[in-house]
Amino acid sequence: MIQEQVKNLIKEALENLNIKIENIVLEHPADLKMGDYSTNIAMTLAKNIKANPKELAEKIVAVLRQAQNDSLERIEAKNGFINFYLSRDFFTKSIEEILKKKESWGKSRILSGKKVMIEYTQPNPFKPFHIGHLMSNAIGESISRIFEFSGAKVIRANYQGDIGPHVAKVIYGLFKFGLPDKNLSISAKAQYIGECYSKGSNLYDNDENAKKEIDEINQKIYNKSDEKINQTYNWGRKITLDAFEELYKLLGTKFDKYYFESQMAPIGEKIVRENIGKIFEKSDGAIVFHGEKYDPKLHTRVFINSHGLPTYETKELGLTMVKFKKNNLFSKELDFSVVTTAIEQAEYMKVVQKAISIMHPNLEKRMKHITHGMMRIAHSIAHSIAHSIARRSTAEGATAEGLASSIKMSSRKGNVVTGESLIYDSMDIIKEKISERKFSDKEKEEIAKIVGISALKYSILKSSIGSDIIFDFEKSISFEGDSGPYLQYTAVRANSILQKSKEFNSGNKNEIPKEITNLEKLLYQFPEIINHVYQEFAPHYISTYLTELASAFNAFYGNTKILDNENKYIAHHLNIVKSFYQTMKNGLWLLGIETPERM
């Protein structure tokens, strides 16, 4: 890659000057006018060797200029920085490379031979598919694809809580309120089950008798002693799992492995019981792990409760061992395990991973927990009220905004906005928007699906993982600006030119312009971006890059009439458009977003 070439040039130049340096920082200047690459070495070195940074930069540039390289047009020293300008020749060749590589443009072999398991989505059977699951799914799917693009073998895993108090609450609710109508769709039945959870949960908190009964049901689910409970359990589990499958299909995820808490509980429990007195300790009738003994920032967690039932911690422990054993991590077959969950689980996961690390020190660096924030839904009415307050007073407005504009969604309280409803609402809004277009009904369905999902996924993946997300329907679904549909629309425009060009007689207009478009200056960077993304688990670098790229394309499109007999550069321009389309398509794929041909 060109990045390495430039770094090597700098290294050689410094060797000529008898200067030693460990790592060279080479970045893209924020402003394209400052060159394609830039380095700050002169400034970092200046202090050590007691030189004037600007003079040192000039000196290094003088040596650099002696090296011949067809890819470099110009090297300059400016404000202590050394800037590199790539040549016309380089850009033309990079366009050729994109056209040659097509679907594999951006792929690398960096992680070739590595096996990585990514666990994400993790909805619980018997409970609604809520917004957190949507976030985990978007992030996990994108990270999976990024790892695949980097050459790793990826195993997509989904871990689901099909056992525990939440299930007992649902079963109690089903007994009390009855089963749903047999003729309902799978999705509607699943929704009914979700409502039973909400009702059962309320009764558990407010009704002593119900609480007692639910606790008994919970025990019976574990030991499978009651045939009626078993039947209802198996029925509900299947319905909700089938409903999830429909959503995964819409979202573009296909899991390789499904793990269930019911399977992990006995495995984890065995390990915990075997290690009582060594790692785990008895305390008030429960079996616990004292995290603070190993790290003062950790705390104590219960692994087996005083009823003798394994908690989530034990199940997680069992899961981790299964993941690694089944894939022979101990013979290094699985190299890395990534788990994506909401940030609420950050602290407990640290404790569990500590317990695992003590038993298996070789696993410590192979477990990665990625946490995402909450998604909040912008409340449009509250928003406009807060806005008018904000106009009057900045300080007050900010507070009112924070209070009024967002609400946290929780399936326990039975709020109506679930991940599932968000998906279908988005698709409906798109369908409404394109209702006037001359597409067949089937095409409209397909476009609504692709664009609706894109709006959701992009609003999750556009910001760095970890912070809360404010989801604003109007903004995300609008095709304008910083949105998934904007990227898709830009790709569709490019595709439209490419289709038209087939009928356009361009003659022999294949001159190459001297000038280099901003679009070209961005296209070649794609592989570097992906490299950056996999190292930091940060899909938002792709979103940011694609938005910049789309913006550069739209500027190019707006200022250049490509299919025009006056245009001497038709062939070159069409190659740029083709490369743009390919890059956008590959980039959107990495975000888990499809590229429609029309919309």
Added chain:
RNA sequence: GCACCCAUAGUGAAAUGGAUAUCAUACCUGCCUUCGAAGCAGUUGUUCCAGGUUCGAAUCCUGGUGGGUGCACCA
């Protein structure tokens, strides 16, 4: 109370310790008989507070302030 995460234009976000802090939205102004105006071009506005480290801080350190999350038998 303790621990972890966070604080950037009115709003939502970006910025491996680098150059004049970027983008979107909202407001205002132009551009459709011309490859898809769901677009382009232009205007206005931003790093919570106080210290410190550094040639250079939104970024690192210390102390505040404000918010989120977690802290024993839920997941």
